[in-house]
Amino acid sequence: MSTVPTTYMVHARTTGEAAEVVAADATIGIDARWGAEPAGLPGPAELLASAFSACLLKNLERSRAMLSFSYDHADVRVVARRQDAPPKFVEISYELTIATDESARRVELVHRNLQKYGTVYNTLAAVCDVHGEVIAVPVARRGD
Incomplete structure (x- = not known):
């Protein structure tokens, strides 16, 4: 029995200062900066x-x-x-x-x-x- 793989999609964006991931109906702020102090967001x-x-x-x-x-x-x-x-x-x-x-x-x-x-x-x-x-x-x- 062969099944088609389930597909998951997210969208992420950054301005260079702030970044976020949109997954399902949630927007999650993320730390995507390099060489900066931790932003308190998950990396x-x-x-x-x-x-x-x-x-x-x-x-x-x-x-x-x-x-x-x-x-x-x-x-x-x-x-x-x-x-x-x-x-x-x-x-x-x-x-x-x-x-x-x-x-x-x-x-x-x-x-x-x-x-x-x-x-x-x-x-x-x-x-x-x-x-x-x-x-x-x-x-x-x-x-x-």
């Missing part, structure tokens, strides 16, 4: 790490729908390491914390699914070391 490396984070969270939602995996909320921290010569990312590490009452076995199943079915995850894993952990914490009950 290309942070956007890549953000895409990786979004991939994990989107596939966590996929697990909720397909595996009936129950969770209250999740938080992910990503560290992307790059080298200068040649310029490339060498490592992406992550820590995904999920507030859930699911069993350790189900949490591990979800982690394997995140690794197996994440498009951004697999793309980056093909070119650099990608590793991380999923930490389950009990759901805090209201009034506790």
Whole structure:
């Protein structure tokens, strides 16, 4: 069975002073300046790490729908390491914390699914070391 690849499009622009990316219906200010103090906006490396984070969270939602995996909320921290010569990312590490009452076995199943079915995850894993952990914490009950 052959499927047509899904296409994603963004539009980016700069004035030399300010830059932005338009993706879907969102406009995201970005730091595209060279040799200047940080502008407080995400640059290309942070956007890549953000895409990786979004991939994990989107596939966590996929697990909720397909595996009936129950969770209250999740938080992910990503560290992307790059080298200068040649310029490339060498490592992406992550820590995904999920507030859930699911069993350790189900949490591990979800982690394997995140690794197996994440498009951004697999793309980056093909070119650099990608590793991380999923930490389950009990759901805090209201009034506790």
